[in-house]
Amino acid sequence: MADIHAEKILILDFGSQTTQLIARRVREARVYCEIHPCTMPLERVKAFNPRGVILSGGPASVYAVDAPKVDPGVFELGAPVLGICYGMQIITHLLGGVVARGEKREYGPAKLSLRQAIGLFGELDQAQPVPVWMSHGDRIEQLPPGFQVLATSENSPVAAMGDPARRIYGVQFHPEVAHTPQGATMLASFVLGECRCQPIWTMHNFAEATIADFKARLGGKKVLCALSGGVDSSVVALLLHKAIGPDLHCIFVDNGLLRAGEVNEVSNVFREVFGVNLVVAKAAELFLSRLAGVVDPEQKRRIIGHTFIEVFEAEAKKIGKVDYLAQGTLYPDVIESVSFRGPSAVIKSHHNVGGLPEHMKMELVEPLRELFKDECREVGRELGLPETIVGRQPFPGPGLAIRIMGEVSGPKLATLRQADGIVLEEMRAAGLYDKVWQSFAVLVPVKTVGVMGDERTYEDVIALRVVDSVDAMTADWTRVPYQVLATISSRIINEVAGVNRVVLDISSKPPATIEWE
Structure with a gap:
């Protein structure tokens, strides 16, 4: 089987907010890539053996004393x-050109005039202006030796440059963002054209290679997986099941905080359809008893996390000795842990339940970390x-508990679960469920006056x-659309007992968060 990582691009991060978008565009061209800090030592860069290198944007100015640099050996x-934005400026700075503060900051849409349809622009019409997205205060005043101007904009005499002999290019705009409509085409031209990569990074190839690897590495070993029914844990469970079959032991903790029908759906799909070795731990009463009287969101999360671990550990002991623990870690989590910007400020505990106790001595298996x-x-x-399951909207680990403001109780869960089910039904009926990131109901801790059947009500x-x-x-x-709202x-007020008012949250993140707690 061909090595799906053989053709790869290295992305060096200078602290841009859009570095992950660069990686996503490269992956869309079916080429594997990894993001590493711009401080990555040259020896490690050489060991990585990239077919090409992309230098991200960043918030700094290259002439600042503490400006981030890259080893010129790259x-x-x-x-x-x-080089993209700051990446282009660092190329200029290190290779003998001049970067200076622009007379006018260029932020937002701009039109690119192509001088030469080479490098990133080989697939574009040179006669037509190219819409792009700019975000910079500095600009190139003097090109490095060997470079030529490839494109200009109204405020950037050097909006793109290149040294075709050395195959080094720079763009002042951001091809990775959606506001540069042909940006994906440009990046594909660089990756597939200039870097001569073969498009072998497909999810079919990934699945085949991962299953084959697990068969070889984990055959005869017991693997434990916490299955939540979400996309990540479901994919992990099925990959491992196809590799090691009955040696995979999945535990699904029913905490009583899930959406309507979720327990039955997950159980049926994995047990009946795929034949996965699955245990459903019924623990709703335990979770609710622990949450009684608790109103603080962080305390809720801690109680739910600790109780989950307790229930999971009890079920795991029944299985006997287990060699590996499977987790659904994704690549953005890996990137954040080695980010050039350093760890982000903690706004609130992560939605998903934390790790298991250290005394559960198991090696980790993380099939999705790439x-x-x-x-x-x-x-x-x-x-x-x-x-x-695959198209399921994100759902927080603490479940409906953080969509009930204040104390969690059985009656409140029943109210919210029914209202939430109506929201999801109507979003699907309107063809909107797959087009939005999340859609859900929140039970607000106030009651209001209403009129139903000529009688005064005072309800949720x-x-x-x-x-x-x-x-x-x-x-x-x-x-x-108003009609959907x-x-x-109408359905919630008429069908959910005890509710007489529905309101719409029109806050963005930031300053608000997506979940209310």
Whole structure:
């Protein structure tokens, strides 16, 4: 079997907010890539043996005393190099050109005038202006020796440059963002054209290679997997099941905080359809008893996390000695742990339940640690997972408990679960479920006066939260058609006992978060 990592691109990060988007565009061209800090030692760069190198943007100015640099030896590897925004400026600075503060900051849409349709621009029409997205305050005043101008814009006399002999290129704009419509084509031209990579990074190839690797490494070993029914854990479970069959032991903890029908759906799909070795731990009463009287969101999360571990550990002991623990770690988690920017500030505990106790001595298996979320979904489809699981919207580990403001109780869960089910039903009926990032209901801790059947009511409020996002780092509220909102509101008020008002959350992230707790 061919090595799916043989053709690879190295992305060196200078602290840009959009570095992950560069990697996603490269992966879309079916080429494997990894993100590493710009401080990556040259020896490690050589050992990585990239077919090409991309230098990301960043917030600094190259002439600042503490400006991040890259080892100039990167330009002597013989592999093509592409600098984006700050990446282009650092190329200029290190190779003998001049970077200076621009007279006017260029931020937002711009039109690119192509001088030469080479390098990234080989597939573009040189006669037509190219819409791009700019975000910079510095600009190139003097090209490094051997470079030529490839494109200009109104405020950038050097909007793109290149040294075709050494295959080193720079662009002042951001081809990775959606606001540069032909950016994916440009990056594909660099990766497939200049770097001569073969498009072998497909999720079909990934699934085949991963299953073969697990068969060889884990054959005869017991592997434990916490299956939540979410996309990540479901794909992990099915990959391992296809590799080692009955040696995989999955535990699904029913904490009583899940959406309507979720326990039965997950159990049926994995037990009946795929024949996975699955234990469902019924623990709803235990979780609810632990949450009684608790109103603080962080305390809720801690209680749910600790109780999950307790239940999971009890079920694991029944299995006997286990060699490996499978986790659904994704590539963005890996990137964050080695980010050039350092760890992010903690806004609130992560939605997903934390790790297991140290005394559970097992080695980790992380089949998805090279994948982005969209690639994970694609693998799920390759494995035959139903769309109801593969296309499922994100759901927090603490479940409905953090969508109930205040104390969690059985009656409140029943109210929220029914309202949430209506939201999801109507979003699907309107063809919107797969087009938004998340859509759900929140039980607000206030009661309001209403009139139902000519009688005064004093009942609960449900808030609707529907957002658009790419990676959950930022989000904007979705402009759901009024008729859909009207239908959701009418159904909730008429069908969910004890609710007489529905409101819409129109907050963006930031300053708000997607979940209310």
